[in-house]
Amino acid sequence: MATVIVVTSGKGGVGKTTTSASFATGLAQRGYRTVVIDFDVGLRNLDLIMGCERRVVYDFINIINGEANLNQALIRDKRVENLHILPASQTRDKEALTKEGVERVLNELRQNFEYIVCDSPAGIERGALMALYFADEALVVTNPEVSSVRDSDRILGILASRSRRAEQGEAPVKEHLVLARYAPERADRGDMLSVEDVLEILGIPLLGVIPESPTVLQSSNAGVPVVLEDGSDAGAAYGDLVDRFLGKNLPHRFITTQKKGFLKRLFGGG
Amino acid sequence: MGLFDNIFRPSPNKSSAALAKERLQIIVAHERGSRRGSPDYLPALKKELLEVVRKYVPVDQSQIKVHLDREGGYEVLELNITLPDEEPQSRRGLEIPRNTGQG
Numbered sequence: 001m002a003t004v005i006v007v008t009s010g011k012g013g014v015g016k017t018t019t020s021a022s023f024a025t026g027l028a029q030r031g032y033r034t035v036v037i038d039f040d041v042g043l044r045n046l047d048l049i050m051g052c053e054r055r056v057v058y059d060f061i062n063i064i065n066g067e068a069n070l071n072q073a074l075i076r077d078k079r080v081e082n083l084h085i086l087p088a089s090q091t092r093d094k095e096a097l098t099k100e101g102v103e104r105v106l107n108e109l110r111q112n113f114e115y116i117v118c119d120s121p122a123g124i125e126r127g128a129l130m131a132l133y134f135a136d137e138a139l140v141v142t143n144p145e146v147s148s149v150r151d152s153d154r155i156l157g158i159l160a161s162r163s164r165r166a167e168q169g170e171a172p173v174k175e176h177l178v179l180a181r182y183a184p185e186r187a188d189r190g191d192m193l194s195v196e197d198v199l200e201i202l203g204i205p206l207l208g209v210i211p212e213s214p215t216v217l218q219s220s221n222a223g224v225p226v227v228l229e230d231g232s233d234a235g236a237a238y239g240d241l242v243d244r245f246l247g248k249n250l251p252h253r254f255i256t257t258q259k260k261g262f263l264k265r266l267f268g269g270g
Numbered sequence: 271m272g273l274f275d276n277i278f279r280p281s282p283n284k285s286s287a288a289l290a291k292e293r294l295q296i297i298v299a300h301e302r303g304s305r306r307g308s309p310d311y312l313p314a315l316k317k318e319l320l321e322v323v324r325k326y327v328p329v330d331q332s333q334i335k336v337h338l339d340r341e342g343g344y345e346v347l348e349l350n351i352t353l354p355d356e357e358p359q360s361r362r363g364l365e366i367p368r369n370t371g372q373g
Contacts, residue, residue, distance in 0.1 A: 145290075150297060153302070190286065201295060
């Protein structure tokens with residue numbers, strides 16, 4: 001039985017695609033047959049973050065419209081076995097993303113995959129609603145910043161009222177908080193909402209904290225999901241997140257500051 | 271600059287994060303409240319109001335809007351009926367239009 005997971009946030013630029021890419025890659029690395037779908041019709045970007053932009057031939061809308069079959073459109077990842085990418089269409093009309101069409105494609109994917117990761121576009125328009133409609137679980141990506149937290153709360157409201165599970169009166173979508181771009185030293189200083197603050201406001205279980213890290217940009221420059229970068233804090237945090245999702249009980253790393261020595265405090269610095 | 275700041279970092283009377291948290295808690299509670307959906311008598315209220323108005327003016331379903339807002343401790347029920355804009359008559363409110371046949 002396949003599990004459908006939406007990666008969503010409401011607000012743009014908080015790390016949905018970065019999270020989708022690393023989460024799907026992490027699941028595949030651990031041996032699960034995984035497909036990651038870009039729902040951002042018109043603004044395709046997952047292909048670029050995954051480094052397969054030059055191999056896109058057919059897309060999600062082509063399949064919905066019956067212009068290609070899944071095997072033609074799915075891109076097999078070259079680095080990680082078990083991982084496939086279904087890119088978004090760049091030019092087509094968003095109206096093509098129908099509930100029936102999306103359901104048909106998901107049902108076909110369920111035959112061959114254990115995890116179906118849906119990378120939601122920003123906002124609460126059709127693309128975002130379609131990405132979350134069929135979800136069994138949701139990764140809500142939030143930055144420790146007021147507008148992001150507020151938008152995440154709105155998305156939680158939509159998950160609870162407008163998902164298929166809500167409409168059919170089934171068990172609710174299982175929610176997970178992913179707190180991205182976290183800077184513990186700034187939180188300690190009182191300049192940034194802390195992990196505890198965000199948890200208290202949103203009230204959903206914490207799946208992972210991803211530290212603010214230059215390697216996120218570097219890996220996107222290279223088209224490599226950051227989870228594959230050895231020695232990267234953010235990559236390691238995504239690895240932990242995947243393990244936790246799969247049921248491992250791991251402590252959260254990268255949420256406290258390393259104590260500075262007296263001299264370092266005296267003379268400032270880093 | 272940095273030397274004294276670093277040693278005796280003043281504990282700010284209220285950090286910006288604390289302010290952010292406080293603001294978020296208020297707005298999120300407010301938005302959750304209004305999200306909880308409208309009371310279930312609203313559709314019936316809307317239907318009956320429409321029936322009353324229709325006794326006097328021909329309006330259809332789409333021209334009546336009922337909206338409920340919560341502000342602070344009280345609720346505001348807003349009722350908006352768009353009367354058909356035939357003649358200047360509409361200014362006279364709910365008076366029965368005499369020349370209905372002309373339409």
